Amino acid sequence: MPDIDGAKTIPMLLVGAWLLPLGSFGVLLFFSPWLDRRGRAAGWLAVGAVAGAFLLCTIALGFWLSQPPADGFGWSQHSVSFADPEAAGHSIPADSRHSQPPAPRHSHALRVSEQPSGPSDAGTFHEANRRPAPMVGRLFTWAKFGQYEISISYYIDTLTVLMCTMVSLVALCIHIYSVGYMAEELHEVVDPLVLDAQGKPLRRPGRFGRFFQYLSLFTFSMLGLVLAGHLVMIFIFWELVGLCSYFLIGFYRERPSAQQAAMKAFVVNRVGDMGFLVGLMALGGLVGTWSLGDLPDPAGEPTGGLFSQLQTLLAGQPGPSSGGLPSSDGGFSRTLWILAGLGIFCGCVGKSAQFPLHVWLPDAMEGPTPVSALIHAATMVAAGVYLVGRFYPAFPPEVLWVIAGVGCITLVIGATIALVVTDMKRVLAYSTISQLGYMMLGLGVGGWAAGLFHLLTHAFFKALLFLCSGSVIHAVGTNEMPQMGGLRRKMPWTAWTMLVGCLAIAGAGVPGLVGLSGFYSKEAILAQAYLFWNTAPAVGGWLFGSALVGAGLTAFYMFRLWYMTFAGPPNDEHIYHHAHESPPVMVAPLVVLAGLAVAAGWSVPGTARSLQQLLDQDRPTLLAAESSSSSKLVDQAPVDRISPEESGRAVSAGSAFWPVPIPEEHLSHDPAVAGPVGWMAFAAALVGFLLATVMYGLRKLEPARFVQAVPAVYTFLKNKWYFDQLYEMVFVRPALWLAERTVDADRHLLDRAADGMAVGLIRLAHLEDWLDRRWVDGLVNRSAEAAYRLGLELRRVQTGQLRQYVLWAVLGAVAIFVLLSLGS
Amino acid sequence: MLHPVTLAHYLVVGAVLFSCGVLCMVLKRNALGVLMGVELALNGANINWVALSSPALRADPAWSLGLDGQLMALFVIVLAAGEAAVALAIALNYYRLYLSVDVDQASQLKG
Numbered sequence: 001m002p003d004i005d006g007a008k009t010i011p012m013l014l015v016g017a018w019l020l021p022l023g024s025f026g027v028l029l030f031f032s033p034w035l036d037r038r039g040r041a042a043g044w045l046a047v048g049a050v051a052g053a054f055l056l057c058t059i060a061l062g063f064w065l066s067q068p069p070a071d072g073f074g075w076s077q078h079s080v081s082f083a084d085p086e087a088a089g090h091s092i093p094a095d096s097r098h099s100q101p102p103a104p105r106h107s108h109a110l111r112v113s114e115q116p117s118g119p120s121d122a123g124t125f126h127e128a129n130r131r132p133a134p135m136v137g138r139l140f141t142w143a144k145f146g147q148y149e150i151s152i153s154y155y156i157d158t159l160t161v162l163m164c165t166m167v168s169l170v171a172l173c174i175h176i177y178s179v180g181y182m183a184e185e186l187h188e189v190v191d192p193l194v195l196d197a198q199g200k201p202l203r204r205p206g207r208f209g210r211f212f213q214y215l216s217l218f219t220f221s222m223l224g225l226v227l228a229g230h231l232v233m234i235f236i237f238w239e240l241v242g243l244c245s246y247f248l249i250g251f252y253r254e255r256p257s258a259q260q261a262a263m264k265a266f267v268v269n270r271v272g273d274m275g276f277l278v279g280l281m282a283l284g285g286l287v288g289t290w291s292l293g294d295l296p297d298p299a300g301e302p303t304g305g306l307f308s309q310l311q312t313l314l315a316g317q318p319g320p321s322s323g324g325l326p327s328s329d330g331g332f333s334r335t336l337w338i339l340a341g342l343g344i345f346c347g348c349v350g351k352s353a354q355f356p357l358h359v360w361l362p363d364a365m366e367g368p369t370p371v372s373a374l375i376h377a378a379t380m381v382a383a384g385v386y387l388v389g390r391f392y393p394a395f396p397p398e399v400l401w402v403i404a405g406v407g408c409i410t411l412v413i414g415a416t417i418a419l420v421v422t423d424m425k426r427v428l429a430y431s432t433i434s435q436l437g438y439m440m441l442g443l444g445v446g447g448w449a450a451g452l453f454h455l456l457t458h459a460f461f462k463a464l465l466f467l468c469s470g471s472v473i474h475a476v477g478t479n480e481m482p483q484m485g486g487l488r489r490k491m492p493w494t495a496w497t498m499l500v501g502c503l504a505i506a507g508a509g510v511p512g513l514v515g516l517s518g519f520y521s522k523e524a525i526l527a528q529a530y531l532f533w534n535t536a537p538a539v540g541g542w543l544f545g546s547a548l549v550g551a552g553l554t555a556f557y558m559f560r561l562w563y564m565t566f567a568g569p570p571n572d573e574h575i576y577h578h579a580h581e582s583p584p585v586m587v588a589p590l591v592v593l594a595g596l597a598v599a600a601g602w603s604v605p606g607t608a609r610s611l612q613q614l615l616d617q618d619r620p621t622l623l624a625a626e627s628s629s630s631s632k633l634v635d636q637a638p639v640d641r642i643s644p645e646e647s648g649r650a651v652s653a654g655s656a657f658w659p660v661p662i663p664e665e666h667l668s669h670d671p672a673v674a675g676p677v678g679w680m681a682f683a684a685a686l687v688g689f690l691l692a693t694v695m696y697g698l699r700k701l702e703p704a705r706f707v708q709a710v711p712a713v714y715t716f717l718k719n720k721w722y723f724d725q726l727y728e729m730v731f732v733r734p735a736l737w738l739a740e741r742t743v744d745a746d747r748h749l750l751d752r753a754a755d756g757m758a759v760g761l762i763r764l765a766h767l768e769d770w771l772d773r774r775w776v777d778g779l780v781n782r783s784a785e786a787a788y789r790l791g792l793e794l795r796r797v798q799t800g801q802l803r804q805y806v807l808w809a810v811l812g813a814v815a816i817f818v819l820l821s822l823g824s
Numbered sequence: 825m826l827h828p829v830t831l832a833h834y835l836v837v838g839a840v841l842f843s844c845g846v847l848c849m850v851l852k853r854n855a856l857g858v859l860m861g862v863e864l865a866l867n868g869a870n871i872n873w874v875a876l877s878s879p880a881l882r883a884d885p886a887w888s889l890g891l892d893g894q895l896m897a898l899f900v901i902v903l904a905a906g907e908a909a910v911a912l913a914i915a916l917n918y919y920r921l922y923l924s925v926d927v928d929q930a931s932q933l934k935g
Contacts, residue, residue, distance in 0.1 A: 800934025802858065802927045806849045 007135055010060045011154055014164055015139070017056035018223040021171075024049030025216035032209025039186065042209035043179035046216045050175045053223065054168035057161075064161045065614075134160075136229050136293025136305070147288050155229030155292045158618035159452060162611070163226040163386060166456050169596075170378045170463050171219045173589035175212070177467050178370040180585035181474060182211050194254040202254055211251065211368070218244035222379050226386060231280060231290035231306070231344075234387065238276070238351065241380045242269050248371040249364045261363035268360040272350015279343020286336045287313060292390070310337075310394050311623050334396070341399035344391050345406075352384025352436045355410040359723050361433055365425040365479075369470030372425060377432050377466050378459035385439040389452045392443065393620040400622075400662055401539075404444025404532070408543045411437030413721055415553035419560070420717045423479045424469045427561050431505065432462055434550060438525055441547060445540075446662040447528030449615035454521035456611055457600045461504035461518055464593035465558075468498035471582040471590065472565060476575045481564040483575055488566035491581040495566040497594040502562045504597040506555035506685050511678030519681075520601030520612060522551060527668040527677040535663050548684050555688030563696035619665060831882065834875030842868030855915045855925040859908060866904045873897040 024046045028035070035042040134157035143150040154160075185206035194202040221240035228234040242265075250262030284290060287309040294305040304312065313332045348354070353361035364376045375381070388395075388403060395403070414434030421427045435458050442451030471494040472487060473479055488495035500516070507522040509515015515523075529547050533540030570576035581587070603610035668674065695701045707714045719725065845864025852858050875881060877893025889896075919925050 795934075798934050800931030802930065803850050803853075806846065810846050810850070 010063050010156060010161070011135055011137055013056045013060040013063070014156060014161070014223075014227055015154065017053035017060070017164060017168060018220065018227050020049045020053045020056070021046070021216040021219040021223070025213055025220060028209055028213035028216060032213055036186065036206065036209045040179055040183070040208070042212045043175070043182070046212035047172070047175045047179060049216060050168060050172045050219055053219065054165070054172045057165040057168045061161050061165045064156075064158070134293055136291075136295060138229075138295050148284060149289070149291070149295075150232045151230050151291065151295065152233055153229035153291065153293070153295060154227050156227070158614055159386075159389060160226055162456060162614065164223055166459050167219070167222050167226060167379050170459050170593075171215075171222070171374060173593055174370045174374040174378075174463060174467065175215060175219075177373075177470070177586050177589040178211065178215065178368075180583050181370050181470055182208055182368065185211060191252065191254060193252075193257075204254060207251070211248075214244055214247045214251070215370075215374070218248070218375060218380070222383070225383055229292050229295075231283070231292065231391075234390075235273075235276060235280065235347075238347065238383065238387075239273065241375070241383060242266065242273070242351070245269075245364070245375050245380055248375060249367040251367050251371065255366070258366040261360075261366040265360040265364050268357050269350045272347050272357050275343045275346020275350070277343070279340050279346065282336050282340035282343055286310075286333065286340055307393055307623065314623055337396050338398050341391075341395045342402065345388060345395075345399055345403055348384030348388050348440075349406060350384070351387075352381050352440070353410075353433050354384070354406050354436065354440060355413055356723075358410060358413065358433050359720075359727060362426050362429040362720070365423070365429050369425065369466060369473060372429070373463045373466030373470065376429065377462040381432060381436060382439075382455050382459060385436060385443065385451060385455050388440065388443050389448060389455075392448050393623050395622070395624075397622070397624055397662055400444050400446070402444070403440050404543055405539075407437045407440025407442070407444055408546045409437070410434070411441060411550045412546050413437075413723075415550045415557070416717055417720050418557040419553065420714060422481050424472065424481050424484075424561065424565065425466070425479055427481075427557060428462070428465055428469055431465075431554065431557065434554065435462065435505070438522065438547065438550065441543060442525035442528055445528050445532035445543065447525055447665050447668065449612060449619050449665060450521065450524035450528050450668070453601075453612045453615050454518075454525055457504070457517035457521040457597070460593055460600050461501045461516075461597035464590060464597050465498060465501040465505065467586070467590055467593065468494050468501060471586055472498075474582055474586070475579045477578075478575065481561065483572040484565045484570075485568050485572075486566070486570040486576060487579055490576065490579040493581060493587045493590065495562075497587075497590040498566070499562060500594040501597055502558040506558050506689060507551060507681055508685065509682070511675070511682055515601065516598050517596070517600035517602075520610075523674070523678050523681050524612065524668065526551065526681050527674050528663070528665060530677045531663040531668050531673055548680055551681050552684035552688040555685040556692045557688075559689055559692035560696050563692060567697055568699065616666070616669075622662065831875055834871055834881065838868045838871035838875065840868075841865075841871060844868075853926050853928050855911075855918065855927050855930075858927055859911050859915070862907070862911070863904060866900055870897045870900050873900070 027045060028042055032042050035045070134155055136153065136155050138151045138153040141149060141151045185208040187206055188203055189206050190201050190203050192201045196202050218241060221237045221244060225234060225237035225241060228237060246262050246266045249265050250258050252258045253262075280290065283306070287306055289304065289306055289309055291303075291305045292307065294302045294308055297303045316332070350357045361376060361381065365372055367376070411434045414430045414432070414437055418427050418430035418434065421430060435454070439451040439454050439458070442454060471491065472484065475491055475494075476484060476487070478484075504516040504518040507515070507519040509519030509523075511523070526544070526547055529540070529544040533544045600611060603613065695703055716722070842865050845861045845866070845868055848861030848864055849858050850861075852861060873889070873893045873896045877889040877891065877897075879885075879888055879890070882888040915925055918930060922929060
C-alpha cells in the first residue's frame with residue numbers, strides 16, 4: 001500500500017490495540033459491581049475491548065505484510081531464497097558483506113529504520129542485514145539520568161506483530177469462553193472447598209466483573225510487554241503480567257490452596273526477576289542503554305540502541321590474536337556480557353517456569369481454567385521465551401548453551417511428571433512446562449524461528465487444550481481423571497476439539513506431506529537440535545535424544561489424558577450422569593482454536609508464505625556471530641552440499657571460553673536434516689500414541705503393572721522429582737528457621753536493647769529535670785528575688801513626707817554645688 | 825562711708841529670700857505655709873533674674889541679660905500664679921477629705 005505510511009500506521013494501530021484493554025480495565029475497576037447487577041455486561045465489555053484489539057492487530061499485521069520492505073529486498077525475493085536451499089547462501093555476496101566495517105553499516109540501518117517506507121540505498125542495508133528494519137519510536141520519555149534514558153517506546157518487527165496478533169486472538173477466544181465459564185460468578189457463589197466458622201460451605205458474592213477486570217489488565221500488560229521497545233519497559237510489564245497472574249491464581253482467594261499457590265508463583269517469580277534486575281544492571285553497565293532499537297535523541301540524531309551499541313562494542317575490539325572475541329580488557333568485559341545474558345535469561349526462567357524455577361506453574365492451576373489457558377499456557381509463561389527471542393542477538397554463545405541445557409532439562413522433567421499426574425489441569429501444566437522447555441532448547445541451539453514458531457503454535461493448541469479441560473471440569477466438577485471416562489458421548493464437541501489439540505501437541509503429521517501445527521514447529525526444533533548434535537557431538541546427542549524422547553512422551557501423556565477422560569466406560573456413573581456439553585459461548589472458541597491448532601503451521605495455499613517463513617525472514621543473527629569470521633563459511637558454502645558432518649564448520653559464534661559453536665538456523669531446512677528428523681519425530685510420537693492407546697484406550701495393558709515393575713520410578717515421578725520437598729528442605733525450612741531465629745533475636749536482643757535505651761533515657765530525663773529545676777530555674781529565681789529585695793529596701797526612701805522630699809532636694813542641690821565648687 | 829549698691833547685694837537678698845522659702849517649705853507642716861515658702865523661693869530666684877538683667881548693675885552688655893532676664897522673671901510670676909492656683913485647689917480638696925492641711929499626714933504616696 002504505497003498510499004498509507006506503514007511506519008506511522010502500524011505503531012498507531014498496535015498502540016491502540018494495546019490501550020483498548022486498559023480502557024476496559026479502567027471501566028471495570030470502577031463500575032464492575034454496578035455492571036455485575038446487569039448480567040454479563042462486564043464480560044461483554046472486556047470481550048469488546050479485546051475484539052477491538054484483535055481487529056487492530058490484524059489490520060497492523062496486514063499492513064506489515066504488505067508494506068514494501070525498506071531496503072527493496074522484498075518478501076517474495078527472500079522467500080525464493082528460503083524455499084530453494086540452493087539460493088539461500090547466494091543471495092548475499094559474502095565478500096562485500098564483510099568488507100564493510102560494522103559500525104557505519106549499522107548507522108545506515110538507523111536511517112533506514114526511521115523511514116522504513118522511503119526509498120533508500122538498497123545495497124548497503126542489504127549487506128548489513130537481511131531482516132526488514134524494525135519500527136522503533138518513543139511514546140514518551142519517562143526518566144533520564146545522564147546517559148541512561150528510560151522511555152516508553154515501541155519496537156515493532158515481525159515477531160512483535162505476530163505476538164500481538166496471537167495474544168489478542170487467544171485472549172479474545174478465552175474472553176468469550178470466560179463469559180460462559182465464569183457465569184456462576186454472576187450470583188452468590190457457594191464454595192464447597194471452603195468451610196466457614198460453622199463448618200458450612202462458604203457463601204460469597206460473585207466476582208464476575210472482577211475477573212474480567214483482571215483479564216483486561218492482563219491483556220493490556222501482555223500487549224505492552226510484546227510491544228515494548230525498552231528493556232525497562234519490558235520489565236515493568238513483565239511485573240504487571242506477574243501481578244495479574246498472582247491475582248488470578250488467587251482468584252478463589254478464600255481457598256487456602258489458592259492463596260498458597262498465588263504466593264508461591266509470586267515468590268518464585270521474584271527469584272527470577274532478581275536475576276532479571278541483575279541482568280539489566282549488567283547490561284546498563286556494559287552498553288549504557290536499555291533501549292532495543294535506535295531512538296532519536298532530542299536533537300533528532302539517532303542514538304544507538306542495545307543491539308547496535310553491542311555490535312559496535314564487539315566490532316571495536318579487534319581480536320584476531322585471541323581468536324575471535326576480545327576478553328575483558330579496556331572497556332568491553334565479556335564476563336559482564338555473560339552476566340547480563342544470564343541475568344536476562346534468569347528472568348525468563350522464572351516467568352517461563354523453566355528448571356529450576358518450574359515449581360510454581362503446576363500449583364498455579366488453582367486459578368480458574370480460562371486463566372490457566374490464557375496466562376499459564378498461551379501467553380504469560382511464553383513471555384520468557386519471547387524475551388529470549390527478543391534479546392536473542394545480544395546473547396553471548398555461552399548463555400545460549402545454558403539456555404539449551406535448561407530447556408532440555410525442563411522438557412524432560414515436565415514430560416516425565418506429566419506421565420503419572422492424574423489431575424487433568426496439572427497434566428496440561430506439566431505439558432506446558434515441557435513445551436516451554438522445547439522452545440528454550442530450540443532457541444538455545446540456534447533455532448530462533450523454530451523456538452518462536454513453536455511458541456505461536458503452542459499458544460493455540462495449549463489454549464485449546466486448557467479450554468477443553470475447563471469445559472470438562474465445568475461439566476463434571478472435578479479435576480481427577482480417574483473419575484471421568486466415556487465423556488465423549490456426553491460432550492462430543494469438547495472431546496473432538498480436544499482430540500485435535502492432542503494431535504497438534506503430539507505433532508501429528510506425515511513428514512513431507514502435511515501435518516498439524518505442532519508437527520511443523522516441533523520438527524523445526526528437533527531439526528535444529530539434530531544439527532547441533534553434529535556440531536557438538538558430546539552434549540548435542542543428549543539434547544537431541546531428550547527432545548526426541550520428549551516428543552514420544554508428549555504423545556503418550558496427551559493421549560493418556562484424552563483416553564482417560566473421554567474414552568472407555570464411565571468410571572463414575574454419578575459424575576457421568578450429570579455431565580453435559582458446555583454452552584455455545586464456550587464451544588465456539590474451542591472450534592476456532594481447534595482450527596488454528598490445525599492450520600497455524602500451514603502456508604497460504606499457492607504461496608510459500610507461512611508463519612514459520614515469516615519468522616525465518618526476520619531471524620536475527622547473533623551479534624557474536626557477526627563479529628566473528630566463522631560465519632563467512634555459512635554464506636560461501638551452498639547449503640545443499642553441506643552434509644551434517646560438515647555443517648559443524650558452517651556455524652556461527654564460537655566462543656573463546658567454550659569453543660563449540662551454534663549452528664546457523666537456515667541449515668536445518670536442508671532436506672538432508674529435515675527429512676530424517678521428521679521421520680524420527682514421527683516415529684517417536686507414533687510410539688507414544690500407540691502405547692497410550694494400548695494402555696488407556698484399549699486397556700490391554702494395565703498401567704498398574706508398570707507401577708509394580710518399577711515402583712521407585714513411579715514414586716519418584718509421582719512426587720514430581722521431589723522438587724517441592726527439596727525446596728522445602730533447602731529454602732523454605734531454612735528460611736522459616738532463620739525467621740524464627742530472627743524473631744528470637746528481635747525479642748531477646750533488639751527489644752531488650754530498645755527497652756534498656758528507654759530506661760536509660762528516662763533516667764537521663766530525671767537528671768535533667770533536677771538540673772533544670774535546681775540550677776537553671778534556681779538562677780533565674782535568685783536574680784528575681786534579689787531584684788525584689790532591692791525594691792523592698794528602696795521603697796523605704798519613698799516616705800511620702802513632702803517636707804522630707806524638699807529637704808532631700810535641697811541637700812542634693814547643695815551637694816551638687818559643693819561638688820562643683822570642689823571640682824573648679 | 826557709703827558703699828554703692830552692687831549686684832552682689834541683690835544676689836544676697838535673693839539667696840536669703842530663697843533660703844527663707846526653702847526653710848519655710850521644710851519646716852512648715854501647714855500646706856499653705858509650704859505654698860508660701862514656694863512663693864518665697866520663686867521670688868528669690870526672680871530677684872536674681874531681674875538683678876542680672878539690670879543695665880544699671882551690669883553696664884557691660886556682654887554680661888547683662890537685658891530684657892531676656894526680665895522676661896524670664898515675668899514667666900516665673902505667671903508660672904507661680906498657675907502653680908498657686910493648682911496647689912490651692914489640691915489643698916482645698918485635701919482639706920475636704922481630711923479636714924486638715926497638715927502635709928505630714930498626707931503620706932499616702934509613700935512607697
